[in-house]
Amino acid sequence: MVIHKTSYRLTFRDVDSMGILYYARYFFLFEIGRVEWMRDEGFSYRDMEKKMQQSLPVTKADCHYIAPISYDEIAIVRTEIAAWTQTTIRFAHTIHREGQDELCAKGQVELGCLAHGDKRPSAIPQELITILNNQAREKRGRLR
Amino acid sequence: MVIHKTSYRLTFRDVDSMGILYYARYFFLFEIGRVEWMRDEGFSYRDMEKKMQQSLPVTKADCHYIAPISYDEIAIVRTEIAAWTQTTIRFAHTIHREGQDELCAKGQVELGCLAHGDKRPSAIPQELITILNNQAREKRGRLR
Amino acid sequence: MVIHKTSYRLTFRDVDSMGILYYARYFFLFEIGRVEWMRDEGFSYRDMEKKMQQSLPVTKADCHYIAPISYDEIAIVRTEIAAWTQTTIRFAHTIHREGQDELCAKGQVELGCLAHGDKRPSAIPQELITILNNQAREKRGRLR
Amino acid sequence: MVIHKTSYRLTFRDVDSMGILYYARYFFLFEIGRVEWMRDEGFSYRDMEKKMQQSLPVTKADCHYIAPISYDEIAIVRTEIAAWTQTTIRFAHTIHREGQDELCAKGQVELGCLAHGDKRPSAIPQELITILNNQAREKRGRLR
Numbered sequence: 001m002v003i004h005k006t007s008y009r010l011t012f013r014d015v016d017s018m019g020i021l022y023y024a025r026y027f028f029l030f031e032i033g034r035v036e037w038m039r040d041e042g043f044s045y046r047d048m049e050k051k052m053q054q055s056l057p058v059t060k061a062d063c064h065y066i067a068p069i070s071y072d073e074i075a076i077v078r079t080e081i082a083a084w085t086q087t088t089i090r091f092a093h094t095i096h097r098e099g100q101d102e103l104c105a106k107g108q109v110e111l112g113c114l115a116h117g118d119k120r121p122s123a124i125p126q127e128l129i130t131i132l133n134n135q136a137r138e139k140r141g142r143l144r
Numbered sequence: 145m146v147i148h149k150t151s152y153r154l155t156f157r158d159v160d161s162m163g164i165l166y167y168a169r170y171f172f173l174f175e176i177g178r179v180e181w182m183r184d185e186g187f188s189y190r191d192m193e194k195k196m197q198q199s200l201p202v203t204k205a206d207c208h209y210i211a212p213i214s215y216d217e218i219a220i221v222r223t224e225i226a227a228w229t230q231t232t233i234r235f236a237h238t239i240h241r242e243g244q245d246e247l248c249a250k251g252q253v254e255l256g257c258l259a260h261g262d263k264r265p266s267a268i269p270q271e272l273i274t275i276l277n278n279q280a281r282e283k284r285g286r287l288r
Numbered sequence: 289m290v291i292h293k294t295s296y297r298l299t300f301r302d303v304d305s306m307g308i309l310y311y312a313r314y315f316f317l318f319e320i321g322r323v324e325w326m327r328d329e330g331f332s333y334r335d336m337e338k339k340m341q342q343s344l345p346v347t348k349a350d351c352h353y354i355a356p357i358s359y360d361e362i363a364i365v366r367t368e369i370a371a372w373t374q375t376t377i378r379f380a381h382t383i384h385r386e387g388q389d390e391l392c393a394k395g396q397v398e399l400g401c402l403a404h405g406d407k408r409p410s411a412i413p414q415e416l417i418t419i420l421n422n423q424a425r426e427k428r429g430r431l432r
Numbered sequence: 433m434v435i436h437k438t439s440y441r442l443t444f445r446d447v448d449s450m451g452i453l454y455y456a457r458y459f460f461l462f463e464i465g466r467v468e469w470m471r472d473e474g475f476s477y478r479d480m481e482k483k484m485q486q487s488l489p490v491t492k493a494d495c496h497y498i499a500p501i502s503y504d505e506i507a508i509v510r511t512e513i514a515a516w517t518q519t520t521i522r523f524a525h526t527i528h529r530e531g532q533d534e535l536c537a538k539g540q541v542e543l544g545c546l547a548h549g550d551k552r553p554s555a556i557p558q559e560l561i562t563i564l565n566n567q568a569r570e571k572r573g574r575l576r
Contacts, residue, residue: 346455
């Protein structure tokens with residue numbers, strides 16, 4: 001089981017009038033974590049879209065907000081696979097402030113797979129299945 | 145039980161490279177619905193922040209994505225109270241395309257209450273409790 | 289000469305930690321003004337993209353910031369044609385707070401025209417030229 | 433004269449339905465460049481706001497858009513001082529794609545200085561003036 005880690009420094013466009021990360025933008029951090037997870041595993045989301053004419057639309061997302069993150073602080077996003085099947089991947093994310101143990105937020109994002117041509121659900125590309133088998137075999141088939 | 149309805153036309157900044165509403169931005173639509181719910185009931189979130197030095201931070205949020213909404217389409221956001229206590233309000237939202245029956249997304253957003261001074265949880269302002277009692281008495285105390 | 293007017297209420301995602309509209313987001317208001325100008329004149333930007341396989345990319349944009357606008361205030365965007373040629377349109381925008389005379393910001397946004405196929409500059413669709421001739425004939429050819 | 437360089441990989445929230453960076457978001461890249469310029473020079477914008485109760489609001493901004501940047505590409509932002517006085521700083525920015533010579537965009541952003549107490553224009557903090565004198569003495573007083 002592999003946990004990937006990426007970081008992002010908050011800018012003015014990220015915070016609200018309280019000076020803290022706006023609640024919808026945690027999902028942007030989750031996206032960064034997700035895309036970096038794929039990139040680190042050698043899978044390019046962009047290439048998949050272009051070459052295979054498939055995309056991985058989000059079907060569910062949730063977040064628990066525990067402690068705020070402020071302007072100019074660095075958010076650390078940890079990403080791992082929570083569960084997966086041939087047609088669905090669920091990522092689990094946590095967010096901390098750099099250098100601190102306190103959990104700021106945690107959430108999950110579930111992706112399906114869509115073929116661009118007929119806009120219908122399709123199987124996840126084999127290249128990605130191979131990575132999931134290598135990195136998170138024990139999480140297979142546990143999606144409810 | 146009252147359901148409030150508001151609308152929003154999607155602009156270029158709202159959609160991603162598929163031309164559809166980016167997944168994090170559904171929570172922005174939920175915020176519009178939430179604030180309009182309060183305004184329609186005669187409660188100003190802005191005044192609460194200024195006068196009472198309290199705010200209602202989001203503690204949990206989730207969304208199920210069912211059908212996409214595209215650039216230039218009008219999203220209809222319906223907002224109602226799902227549950228509430230003296231310290232927590234949970235809103236339930238649905239999103240449709242204008243003039244269409246198909247459900248595009250549904251989600252819930254839970255708010256706590258925070259006093260600015262000591263940054264500690266506090267009771268929801270009485271003015272808002274009165275509104276909740278009037279509009280959604282049957283949803284009281286059902287939060288788990 | 290016609291001036292179009294549209295309004296937008298600021299949400300939490302629009303303001304920064306000072307509680308005022310973030311400087312990049314004025315250009316989002318300009319976009320709303322621009323698209324509404326076209327819609328009011330009977331021209332659908334979305335249809336142009338789909339049917340004619342052309343788009344109107346921004347080539348230049350500027351803004352002068354004069355007075356701030358705060359969370360929950362309503363911004364009034366006024367939009368008119370500053371100048372145009374067969375290949376370029378320049379819009380001029382002003383922003384006020386609803387019900388107030390003070391100018392909050394003013395700016396200009398210049399659009400070219402691009403054919404999707406060869407990704408080369410092309411002439412503006414005739415339908416739009418006709419509107420420009422009707423509404424802003426005196427502003428023709430004054431682009432420098 | 434010092435030119436600072438920072439990089440940013442485009443995510444889904446940054447691009448529009450053409451898959452390219454949305455025009456308003458170039459100003460977000462300029463902000464990243466500006467804040468990193470200050471940080472590299474040992475000046476913390478955040479500390480200035482907190483300790484000195486001053487901020488540097490944007491008074492003017494412009495951008496020329498020359499070539500698009502796409503989803504997942506890395507934008508390189510170069511930032512230097514274009515001009516400054518005791519009360520104003522003008523930054524000049526360019527944007528390229530990583531590893532490419534072609535200019536994608538260039539723009540300028542002018543900042544004033546505001547005291548939080550009386551909300552009036554004030555002199556730029558001496559600490560920042562010292563940096564400007566060291567790094568861009570020849571650009572002093574050339575603001576029109």
